[in-house]
Amino acid sequence: PTKVEYNGNKVNSIAIKEDRCMYCGNCYTMCPALPISDGEGDGVAIMVGGKVSNRISMPKFSKVVVGYIPNEPPRWPTLTKTIKHIVEVYSANANKYERLGDWAERIGWESFFKMTGLEFTHHLIDDFRDPAYYTWRQSTQFKF
Ligand code: SF4
Missing domain, CATH: 3.30.70.20 (Alpha-Beta Plaits)
Known part of the structure; x- marks a missing residue:
């Protein structure tokens, strides 16, 4: 103290x-x-595409699509500009009622990065898979 x-x-x-x-x-x-x-490393990451809902597709984790944006309070101009851009590209190209994660998976994440112009770096590669991913039932969705 x-x-x-x-x-x-x-x-x-x-x-x-x-x-x-x-x-x-x-x-x-x-x-x-x-x-x-x-002060130097303080920043913000943007993650998109996650969802809890079982509607149409299974729940999914978000993906990091921008690894670092400087922390610029009180209005975060770079962050808000980047988010606005992502939302505008998504809303202009996704189907009606299609969620962002479902849209990105339908067109492919590679296309998502091309269309949004966001830089893809190796820091964004998400290849983590728990073994339970393949064996546990994780959703209420059924295929007969
Ligand atoms: S962030 Fe730093 S000051 Fe805070 S609990 Fe961890 S080591 Fe201690």
């Missing part, structure tokens, strides 16, 4: 030894007001 200046008053708080911080995230997930203190 230490005293810090807050609104002109000295208040009890904690101080982080920045040289010992390994960015594990335990503190700021418990205390969202705590700023993430890595």
Whole structure:
């Protein structure tokens, strides 16, 4: 515990030894007001296509389609511009009522990246498969 200046008053708080911080995230997930203190690496990733619903296709995880956008509060201009662009390309090309993940799977993720103009890098490759993926029933969808 230490005293810090807050609104002109000295208040009890904690101080982080920045040289010992390994960015594990335990503190700021418990205390969202705590700023993430890595000024250089602080950024935002965009994930799309995930869904919980069983409608039409099985539930699926989102995929990372943009690995890093700088954190630019309070209006996040790069982030909002990128999201707006993704949504506009999706809405102009998907079928009516087709969800983004279903659209991307129908046209192929390669086409998704071509159409949106987003850069595909090896950091975005998602080849993780738990063995349960092939053996467990994961949805209420049936094929007779
Ligand atoms: S992120 Fe927070 S809890 Fe984790 S090492 Fe850094 S200061 Fe400690």
